[in-house]
Amino acid sequence: MKLADLVVRFAYWLEESSRYRRFKQAAYDLLENPHSRIRPYFDLFMMVLVLTSVFILLYDVRHTPEHWAVKFENLVLVVLVLEYLGRFWVYDDIHKHVIEAYEESELVDEPFRLRRAFYQILQAKWTFVSSPMAVIDLLAIMPSYRPLRILRLFVLFRLFKLFRYTQNLQEFGAVLREKKAELLTLLTFLLFILVVGSSAIYLFESSNYGGDIDGFFEGIYWALVTLSTVGYGDITPHSFEGRLVTMVLILSGIGVISFFTSIVVSAFQEKLGEVRERQVCGRLQKLKDYTVICGYGRVGAVVADYLHRDRHPFVIIDENEEAVAAARRANYLAVHGKAQRLGALHRLGVGANACRVLALTGDDVVNVYITLTARQLDSGIEIISRANHHRTVKKLELAGANHAIEPYKIVGLIAGEYIGQPVAFEAIQGILMGDQEIDLEAVRVPPGSWLDGKRVEDAGLGDLRLILFGVITPPERESDHVRHHYDLTSRRFQFNPGPDFVLVGDDLLLVFGHRYSILRLRHKLKL
Amino acid sequence: MAQEVARQLQNRGELVRMIDLDPDRLDKARQSGFQVEKVNLQDDEELLSLGLDTEVDVFFSLLENDADNVFLVISIRALAPDLPIVSISESEDTVQRLTAAGATKVIDPYQISGYRIYEMVHRPVIAELMDRAVFGKGVDLEIAEIPVPAGSFVDGQYLDQLSLSSRYNLVVLGVVDRDYGDQLIFATNPKRHRIDVNDIIVVIGQEEELERLRRDVTRTGEQDRVGPVFTPPRRDR
Secondary structure (H helix, E strand, C coil): CHHHHHHHHHHHHHHHCHHHHHHHHHHHHHHCCCCCCCHHHHHHHHHHHHHHHHHHHHHCCCCCCCHHHHHHHHHHHHHHHHHHHHHHHHCCCHHHHHHHHHHHHHHCCCCCCHHHHHHHHHHHHHHHHCCHHHHHHHHHHHHHCCCCHHHHHHHHHHHHHHHHHCHHHHHHHHHHHHCHHHHHHHHHHHHHHHHHHHHHHHHHHEHHHCCCECCHHHHHHHHHHHHCCCCCCCCCCCCHHHHHHHHHHHHHHHHHHHHHHHHHHHHHHHHHHHHHHHHHHHHHHCCCCEEEEECCCHHHHHHHHHHHHCCCCEEEEECCHHHHHHHHHCCCCEEECCCCCHHHHHHCCCCCCEEEEEECCCCHHHHHHHHHHHHHHCCCCEEEEECCCHHHHHHHHHHCCCEEECHHHHHHHHHHHHHHCHHHHHHHHHHHHCCCCEEEEEEECCCCCCCCCCEHHHHCCCCCCEEEEEEEECCCCCCCCCCEEEEECCEEEEECCCCCCECCCCCEEEEEEEHHHHHHHHHHHHC | CHHHHHHHHHHCCCCCCEEECCHHHHHHHHHCCCCEEECCCCCHHHHHCCCCCCCCCCEEECCCCHHHHHHHHHHHHHHCCCCCEEEECCCHHHHHHHHHHCCCEEECHHHHHHHHHHHHHHCHHHHHHHHHHCCCCCCCEEEEEEECCCCECCCCCEHHHCCHHHHCCEEEEEEECHHHCCCEEECCCCCCCECCCCCEEEEEEEHHHHHHHHHHHHCECCHHHCCCCCCCCCCCC
């Protein structure tokens, strides 16, 4: 049992070795991981390699191979073999099977048998070897073996290999697979017509009776050419019966082709939404800290426009087809679906890469539901929700929303402010809506910058033409030079600090001023 | 929408008169405890009888349909040329139409809500502060406009010489000079502004401080009796 011991020890060593794991992960990223960054480049490289090798093989049909072409073919062979072995290797972990079998035998107190583990490994690897893609991979290596000419046929498998490297082609295959039953029916029908047609033409137009058909194979060839409405005309019926058969075949051929077309088209139409959604999800996986906007109504559209202006990534989900179409027209990432469904939000990366959910539909019930679902998926995510009725605010907060926005209440507040002091209100609203050159901005004091430790008076904000509205500090800061402070969530707002107020790193200055003034302050702080 | 506006105005102690045409909406509003009068909004006589040019200070047109609002605003504007009219719009296009129809101020609730959500995403600190200052949750800061009467101590002074922000606990945003239209001249404007009669100073601060400034500004001719100086005034340039 010395060998078994060694194997087990080696398996544990592999399991513990972080270097081995890193190496294997890198190989996995390169070959299989659909989300890795390097994979697209690898796929592109392989496609170019395969196409070049196919081209050279085709060139060799009429020419004697050049010296460098042989070398290149050998290189391709090496790469393909390495790729095959690599895939074989990363398909699963051999040492895990060994460890599993070993621990199982330990548990039931039986002597460890290498054979069982070996059998399991063989089974797992066989699943890989027998998978269609792996078979194609293996066959694609064949044409490099020159002595056997028939193996040249397998050059086609190199072309099939391209499937592996293009996601679109794989999707095409997946869509057609969905319509298996219909396609099978069609194929049966086609075979039936083909057999009937070729038998009939063989009977009536055989060369014995002065026709063009030399054998049954020619009959099949003629039937297929006629059926597909290609009709080369190299073989033509001369007898009356033969022409009758031809007419029937042409008519059924039109039927077969239109049936086939409609199957493919309808399959794609049904899958179009899904294909698009997959594409969107694929793009989302590469993003980080993006926002999920549920509902692309008026409010959703306004938010999307602003986020787009700021180059903040976001994705839209709406259950209304028209809204989704409108979002797509605006070139936004958009998915059709019900946001309140757990699966829909999950697919959009809530609970993973998404950092914020906005529930902005016009229906309060849906908004509450979205809030609940999002909170369930991710306890830390920020949720801002729209409340069309005042009553809903409480419910949204209970459901886990961080903020609730009431569009109608905002109108009320604005109307109220407006009645009292129209001029002041216009001014502040202009600042708040960002449609003036004067802005209210928060500027952070970087620790160690020239502002760190300075008094407000010496900060020179006046020279920059900025008005200091206040300073946001940690919640515990007290100062004799501030007459009023307000506690925000986890921060303290020091309103209108006196000239002797000392600024510290990480304080936020809230300043009013021209956009350029604020830019200049930011610039000065960076130096 | 209209109920929300009415509630806000009533909370501020304003006198509100609500009118509507549609019996369903009348019922609904009455159930919510509002007093609503039934007035035919398409009948000029009935509208005039509300006292548009005498008793009404501001007219709100808050119907749910954009077309109805435009029609109502036009009618009111024809009846009362000087009355401030506030209206709401469902879409951006209607904003212009309502303004053309004669609305003094058009509020686009969705635009504003959308922008506020964006603020929360983009700069949460300012959004929270504004939430409290402008929309009044827990912070008693207010924006106020203080008109300058004839003979006030600020008359003829430069804005930056007054150092209002240290004498009073206030932040001065700027001045509206009635002679140059309604535009706010910001305090940061490089052109120094000399305050004169009928200007309006726009400030942010607590209610008491605003009151103190208002009192001092309206008190005429006694420059030495301005409120106590809290900290040494900022350097005047």
